[in-house]
């Protein structure tokens with residue numbers, strides 16, 4: 001996002017970035033399973049892709065990446 005904030009000394013950043021990293025790992029796992037399979041989610045059978053889980057995961061990676 002904004003490079004300036006990541007270099008600013010702030011004790012809160014440590015726990016926040018740790019939480020973001022955890023969410024990013026979870027989101028990556030979700031996105032690896034919930035893939036576009038001919039218009040349907042490969043993990044959520046019968047649900048159109050992107051399924052709610054994939055949408056949430058993409059939001060997480062957008063926030064953290």
Ligand SMILES: [Zn+2]
Nearest residue numbers: 034041044051
């Ligand atoms: Zn899914």
